[in-house]
Amino acid sequence: MKTRLKARIDAMLEPWFPERRLFLKSDSETRFIRLHPSTQLFAFAGGAAVVAWAIVATAILLMDSIGSGNFREQAKRDQHTYETRLNLLASERDTRADEAQAAQxxxxxxxxxxxxxxxxxxxxxxxxxxxxxxxxxxxxxxxxxxxxxxxxxxxxxxxxxxxxxxxxxxxxxxxxxxxxxxxxxxxxxxxxxxxxxxxxxxxxxxxxxxxxxxxxxxxxxxxxxxxxxxxxxxxxxxxxxxxxxxxxxxxxxxxxxxxxxxxxxxxxxxxxxxxxxxxxxxxxxxxxxxxxxxxxxxxxxxxxxxxxxxAPFAKPVHTAVRYTSGFGYRRDPKTGGRRLHKGSDFAGPTGTPIFATADGVVIHAGWGSGYGRLIKIKHAFGIETRYAHLSKIRVKVGQRVSRGERIGDMGNSGRSTGTHLHYEVRSGGKAVNPMIYIKAANDVF
The missing domain is CATH 1.10.287 (Helix Hairpins)
Structure with a gap:
């Protein structure tokens, strides 16, 4: 039954895929392989599927590359807009500070x-x-x-x-x-x-x-x-x-x-x-x-x-820096996976001074695994700040620091892709967005 069905299929495919023989000759003997029409059809379909898959995959890769380029350009434009806004806010903050001093x-x-x-x-x-x-x-x-x-x-x-x-x-x-x-x-x-x-x-x-x-x-x-x-x-x-x-x-x-x-x-x-x-x-x-x-x-x-x-209403860096990453979920720069970024990143030259954002007591000053050289400061009201990836630590555990006091230098230690400061604020042990405090103080300090 199967042989008759196969013979009938081969007969139908014969005009398009005539039977062919592949001869294999050795020193002592000659052999051949018979390629039936159905076998040729199966081989042709498999090759066409492979070619189609290659075309689709190439198109997807090209579209992803084009989309990534557009996303990077948009990110650069957004970053430029944000930096311009930060400069305007800084000038407004200075104006409000002068007005507050005059009122005082x-x-x-x-x-x-x-x-x-x-x-x-x-x-x-x-x-x-x-x-x-x-x-x-x-x-x-x-x-x-x-x-x-x-x-x-x-x-x-x-x-x-x-x-x-x-x-x-x-x-x-x-x-x-x-x-x-x-x-x-x-x-x-x-x-x-x-x-x-x-x-x-x-x-x-x-x-x-x-x-x-x-x-x-x-x-x-x-x-x-x-x-x-x-x-x-x-x-x-x-x-x-x-x-x-x-x-x-x-x-x-x-x-x-x-x-x-x-x-x-x-x-x-x-x-x-x-x-x-x-x-x-x-x-x-x-x-x-x-x-x-x-x-x-x-x-x-x-x-x-x-x-x-x-309370940490001050900025940890007083010089001009680049705001490279904010608080929230993002693509991990090392693994490419999606994970929560618990702080804000400020990129600048190695050795850029890092300052305490509020009065407090140093509870950690040393290596912190992926944080690299890490400083933790305990403040009032159950608030804690962290300063990571430093190149140098200038304080000791148990030391009392004041708002605006220099505590370390910016670096690239730990799990980092470049020189920057990773700054965290934790309230009640839970990480919160540090920019909430910094933006809230723009009209006061």
Missing amino acids: ARFNLALDQISDMQTELLASETARRELETGIEVIQANLRKTMKQRDAARRELAVLQAENAEAHEGTGLADAGGTVSETVDFLVGALSDTAAERDKILADAQQALNTADELEFEIKLMRDQNEQIFSQIEDAMTISVEPLDKMFRAAGLNTESLISQVRKTYSGQGGPMTPLSFSTRGEDPSDDELRANRILNQLDALNLYRIAATK
């Missing part, structure tokens, strides 16, 4: 003016109290003098009546002499009393004029206070809001951070002593309440600035 200078000047005004207010309050006491004493003396004047007038009237009813004679002359002396004494006393009264009235008028002048000066001081308070409040808004926005942009809880800093700096860096303008135990005035609110804001600003030095 204005704020310090306003504080000095508040201190001077507080001293003047206390002095004016003391002078006002002394003036009120003097006026009360003058008024008491005036009332006493007026009473003495009225008593003298009544006594004079009585003596004049007695003198009018007296009889003529030696006794009257003697009495007249006595009355004349008494009248002269009373007239002199009245003259002195009138002069003293006029002097008291003049002093009282002068005191009233002085009180009016002091009231006018106090009004001027209040107007100046209003302007100074407004300037200080504006300065506080300019200073505090960007810091709060920076922490929130980095995903940090500002209330928790400020609470931790307040506990740590409760001695020297704690809340400031509130102002007190009165020593009489009265309710605080509006100015006092406003000044205390400003002092509380100043304390919050101080705590924000302390917290900012303890």
